[in-house]
Amino acid sequence: METSIQLVTKLRNAFNAVKYIIRHDGSRADTSRDIHEYVVDFFRDMLVTVRGQFCPELPDFLIDIQLQHCNEAHKVILAAPVTKKIVKSSLDHMLSSKAHGPDGMTAEFIKASWTESELIQIKSKFDLSPQALPIRYLDLPLCQNAYLLEIATHYWFR
Numbered sequence: 001m002e003t004s005i006q007l008v009t010k011l012r013n014a015f016n017a018v019k020y021i022i023r024h025d026g027s028r029a030d031t032s033r034d035i036h037e038y039v040v041d042f043f044r045d046m047l048v049t050v051r052g053q054f055c056p057e058l059p060d061f062l063i064d065i066q067l068q069h070c071n072e073a074h075k076v077i078l079a080a081p082v083t084k085k086i087v088k089s090s091l092d093h094m095l096s097s098k099a100h101g102p103d104g105m106t107a108e109f110i111k112a113s114w115t116e117s118e119l120i121q122i123k124s125k126f127d128l129s130p131q132a133l134p135i136r137y138l139d140l141p142l143c144q145n146a147y148l149l150e151i152a153t154h155y156w157f158r
Helices: 004-016 032-048 058-069 074-077 084-092 106-110 116-128 147-155
Strands: none
Touching: 004 084
């Protein structure tokens, strides 16, 4: 049985969902799977294809950027299991009147309707199978750039 937070999130996601995307060749991607594959391919191509004049220093430069964003301490934090303490701490440090995820729910709303087991379940479900969820339900800032690192881990480096 779904709780009210899950139902509101599903309703908002359905209302805000991308209905179709027009590809470069003019055809339409109108199923969820086609839209997902097109978007992933688009960003994968954009982020891993070198265009223009090749710069021999580019690989070293990119490695330096990655190391600055994800040091060993961040890797340990990202690999650690999600606990109630981490979720509660992240929730307490969220800025007021801001929606920290695509669901549009503010930190005040989440704090007012705090149900530990539900938020842990949602976050754990995403960590175990991100492709099972259309988008992240809640952006819990575990470390700087954690959201980008999760996307990179789940889509481009597997």
